Amino acid sequence: MNGMSKIVKTVANFVYGFIIIFGFYIIVHGHLTPGGGFQGGAVAASAFALVLISYGSVTSQKFLKKDIFSLFESLGLTLFILLAFSGLGITFFYNFLANSGNWFGNATVIGVNSGDMNTGGLIPLMNIAVGLEVLSALGVIVLIMAKGAEFTKKKENS
Amino acid sequence: MKKIIFAVAFLVFFSFLMVSAINMRTFGEPTVSEMDDYFIENAQKETGANNVVTSIVFDYRGFDTLGEATVLFTAVVGIVALFRGVKK
Amino acid sequence: MIDNLPYIAVALFIGLGIYTLMYKKNLIKIAIGVCLIENGVNLFLITLGYRKGAIAPIYTMAPSGQSMVLPTPQALTLTSIVIGIATTALILSVAMMIYKHYGTLDTDEVRRLRG
Numbered sequence: 001m002n003g004m005s006k007i008v009k010t011v012a013n014f015v016y017g018f019i020i021i022f023g024f025y026i027i028v029h030g031h032l033t034p035g036g037g038f039q040g041g042a043v044a045a046s047a048f049a050l051v052l053i054s055y056g057s058v059t060s061q062k063f064l065k066k067d068i069f070s071l072f073e074s075l076g077l078t079l080f081i082l083l084a085f086s087g088l089g090i091t092f093f094y095n096f097l098a099n100s101g102n103w104f105g106n107a108t109v110i111g112v113n114s115g116d117m118n119t120g121g122l123i124p125l126m127n128i129a130v131g132l133e134v135l136s137a138l139g140v141i142v143l144i145m146a147k148g149a150e151f152t153k154k155k156e157n158s
Numbered sequence: 159m160k161k162i163i164f165a166v167a168f169l170v171f172f173s174f175l176m177v178s179a180i181n182m183r184t185f186g187e188p189t190v191s192e193m194d195d196y197f198i199e200n201a202q203k204e205t206g207a208n209n210v211v212t213s214i215v216f217d218y219r220g221f222d223t224l225g226e227a228t229v230l231f232t233a234v235v236g237i238v239a240l241f242r243g244v245k246k
Numbered sequence: 247m248i249d250n251l252p253y254i255a256v257a258l259f260i261g262l263g264i265y266t267l268m269y270k271k272n273l274i275k276i277a278i279g280v281c282l283i284e285n286g287v288n289l290f291l292i293t294l295g296y297r298k299g300a301i302a303p304i305y306t307m308a309p310s311g312q313s314m315v316l317p318t319p320q321a322l323t324l325t326s327i328v329i330g331i332a333t334t335a336l337i338l339s340v341a342m343m344i345y346k347h348y349g350t351l352d353t354d355e356v357r358r359l360r361g
Contacts, residue, residue: 031207032306036215038324070238077231084224093220098206108206115306119206126216133227134328137234141335148241148342168268172261179257185249186298194295194316202305210303210314214321226325233332237339 001149003056012054019047027131028124032115037127041134048139057146066143069136076133083126097121252293259286273341273351280337284330288323295319 003009023044030036052060087094098121099107106118183189197218198210205213215223259282266279295316301308303317341351348356 030212031209034209034211034302034304036209036212038328073231073234077227080224080227084220093217095205095217098204106206108202108208110202112305112308112310113208115208119208121206121217123205123207123212123216127212130223130227134230137230138331140234141237144237144241145335145339145342148339151241151346164268168265171264175257175261176254179253180247180250182250182253185252185293186296188295188297188316191316194318197317198303198314208305210305210317211320214317215324219321222322222325226328229329229332233336236336240339240343 001057001146003059004054008054012050016047016051019050020044023047023135024131027127029115029117030127031120031123032117037130038134040127041131042138044131044135045138045142049142052142052146057150061143061147064139064143066140069139069143073133073136073140076129076131076136080126080129080133083122083129087122095121095123252289256286256290256293259283259289271353273344273353274338276353277334277337277341281330281334284326284333288326288330291319291323291326 023040025040026033026035026043027037027040030040048064051064084093087096089096097103097105098119099105100121104118104120104122104124106116108116108119197214201210201213202208205217207213207217263279263282263286266275266282270276270279295318297313297315300313300315303314303320344356345351350356
């Protein structure tokens with residue numbers, strides 16, 4: 001598919017970084033505000049769709065490579081399974097970091113409070129793993145379908 | 159003949175949906191809510207997160223999230239395998 | 247009857263989705279019908295867990311002294327939305343490969359040309 005006009009390319013250059021940073025903000029603050037892994041991953045994957053539409057599918061394959069996305073997706077799912085197995089001393093998926101004072105282990109004030117980011121236990125780490133996986137999975141789907149659309153076009157004058 | 163059977167079956171099914179939507183119980187009064195009251199009371203003390211929905215998705219019901227991540231991964235594997243023979 | 251407006255909207259979604267599945271012949275329209283049924287079921291799950299006059303189940307900066315909405319149907323709907331994404335992506339990819347192989351997207355023609 002062809003790219004769009006020069007105004008669209010300039011705006012996409014400028015806005016692309018802000019969308020990814022906003023997606024990461026939603027992923028990391030998943031235990032305090034509405035959001036989490038799946039929602040933040042979907043927001044950050046829409047930046048790749050923006051670049052793909054405004055530059056055309058031939059040009060945008062020079063800086064959005066499929067192999068890096070595939071590697072990050074496998075890394076995200078493996079990290080999620082490792083975090084699930086790490087609490088196996090008591091049971092599968094046990095939250096052993098909550099209320100313990102180690103890494104994400106402050107105790108929360110019961111009732112209405114303004115959020116403290118150091119709480120939550122294993123939940124922020126699992127949010128990051130799932131967010132990485134959803135971002136890469138949606139990026140791979142969009143890139144492969146754009147490349148396949150050139151392959152399945154009928155020849156016009158043959 | 160086939161068109162008449164299709165039309166009658168669709169009209170019966172659609173009227174069943176609309177009648178049961180009108181006669182549902184009143185909107186905004188759940189009948190049983192003991193499990194959710196337990197979650198709202200004790201989620202901050204046991205998991206330490208302010209967001210009750212995230213603590214249900216990742217801590218109290220983590221198995222469903224594991225299954226869903228696997229479904230998303232399997233769908234991507236299927237799509238990559240379908241477009242495998244693309245040459246330039 | 248005007249109080250049950252979310253349930254009537256769910257019935258309209260599912261009814262329109264089944265009408266599209268039964269009466270249309272283009273493959274892309276059939277994929278849109280499947281997507282409509284899935285979104286109707288997700289809306290039904292969320293509206294089952296509402297309490298009148300309650301706020302969202304989050305403790306950060308919440309106004310004090312109010313009851314909260316049931317949080318369990320929202321957690322189940324998150325999983326269902328992601329499965330909807332996987333289904334729609336796969337059915338559109340299969341439609342693209344059928345167009346490459348047969349040259350048309352009409353289901354009557356595709357069933358007739360075997361070869």
